[in-house]
Amino acid sequence: MKKVFITAFTALVLFSCQNDQTEPAGSDAIVATQRRCASQEVLEAQLKANPTLAITMNEIEAFTTNRILTNRLVNGKVEIPVVVNVLYKTTAQNISNAQIQSQIDVLNKDFNALNSDYNSVPALFAGVKANVGITFVLDQVIRKSTNKTSWGTNDAMKKTAQGGIAPTSPTTKLNLWSCAIGGGILGYAQFPGGASSTDGVVIDSRYFGLSGAANAPFNLGRTGTHEVGHWMNLRHIWGDATCGSDLVSDTPTHNTANYGVPAYPHYSTCSGTPVEMTMNYMDYTDDSGMYMFSLGQKSRMAAIFASGGPRAAFGI
Numbered sequence: 001m002k003k004v005f006i007t008a009f010t011a012l013v014l015f016s017c018q019n020d021q022t023e024p025a026g027s028d029a030i031v032a033t034q035r036r037c038a039s040q041e042v043l044e045a046q047l048k049a050n051p052t053l054a055i056t057m058n059e060i061e062a063f064t065t066n067r068i069l070t071n072r073l074v075n076g077k078v079e080i081p082v083v084v085n086v087l088y089k090t091t092a093q094n095i096s097n098a099q100i101q102s103q104i105d106v107l108n109k110d111f112n113a114l115n116s117d118y119n120s121v122p123a124l125f126a127g128v129k130a131n132v133g134i135t136f137v138l139d140q141v142i143r144k145s146t147n148k149t150s151w152g153t154n155d156a157m158k159k160t161a162q163g164g165i166a167p168t169s170p171t172t173k174l175n176l177w178s179c180a181i182g183g184g185i186l187g188y189a190q191f192p193g194g195a196s197s198t199d200g201v202v203i204d205s206r207y208f209g210l211s212g213a214a215n216a217p218f219n220l221g222r223t224g225t226h227e228v229g230h231w232m233n234l235r236h237i238w239g240d241a242t243c244g245s246d247l248v249s250d251t252p253t254h255n256t257a258n259y260g261v262p263a264y265p266h267y268s269t270c271s272g273t274p275v276e277m278t279m280n281y282m283d284y285t286d287d288s289g290m291y292m293f294s295l296g297q298k299s300r301m302a303a304i305f306a307s308g309g310p311r312a313a314f315g316i
Contacts, residue, residue, distance in 0.1 A: 030184075031206060031215055034259050035223075035284040038153045038181075038188035039230045040240050045154075046194055056193040060310050061247070064233065064303040073302035074315050080174050081139035085165040086205075087146050087157055087179035093205045095178055100141055103176075103209030106221030107136045107228060110281065110291075117291040122264055125277055128250045130298040134232075139173055150182025155198045167200050171313050174231065175200030176224070178208045186223045189230035192310035201227040217260075220287035229282055229293070232301040232311075237282040243270035250296035251277050261289035
């Protein structure tokens with residue numbers, strides 16, 4: 001298991017999560033065959049545009065570490081109201097209320113250890129698998145037609161002036177955007193500490209909730225689980241660097257991202273050659289290949305909802 005240092009964040013932001021694209025930028029026709037999340041790329045762009053963000057995020061890391069070490073985490077239930085903003089050009093992109101609710105249902109299962117594959121966690125990791133204990137409630141759905149073929153990752157979908165939908169009450173509600181992102185990107189999230197005007201999670205409409213067999217292997221709603229994990233301050237499990245740190249002590253050190261559904265056990269060649277936790281939601285495996293958070297990740301998420309934390313307004 002790896003040691004975690006607050007200063008790891010400084011090194012972490014220097015690396016991106018760029019991976020092979022599965023379709024040309026701007027294309028909305030090809031279904032992705034490998035997971036690609038743009039959360040780290042978006043963070044790097046935000047850090048470049050606003051150097052003070054690094055200071056804010058380092059303060060959040062210091063707060064998080066202190067709260068975990070002193071076991072002063074969120075006191076009470078965390079129930080998150082969710083606003084879903086649907087931007088559509090085609091009928092297919094105007095996803096149904098049933099599909100939207102299916103994503104909420106997946107989040108509630110995955111964050112409360114109610115997913116049917118939770119018991120598939122190998123014995124090696126059974127002692128650290130976690131019931132995060134955070135629930136999600138659909139608050140409202142906002143729909144808007146658009147002429148845009150794809151939105152990219154520059155937060156245009158969150159800005160009314162650019163044809164998007166501004167977030168609703170982002171300090172007390174989780175905003176999700178469903179739209180055509182393009183570039184082979186399934187989704188991306190804003191980490192705690194960023195501007196409230198762009199806070200939330202973006203998911204390509206083809207991978208939003210239980211989206212149908214045509215969008216396999218990303219049709220089980222786990223893109224939402226992965227991205228909401230980022231929104232709750234979780235990093236990619238490989239730390240966006242070869243043998244990097246995800247700032248969590250009970251997840252093994254990974255060489256890099258894993259794709260598909262790796263055969264277990266999959267060994268890392270990093271120090272100690274640990275078995276990688278490929279079934280963790282913060283890896284890049286297919287939806288059917290990810291089905292657990294760790295206790296360390298749970299603590300990290302709980303810290304941001306504690307009094308004084310960046311998402312304390314969500315705590316009850």
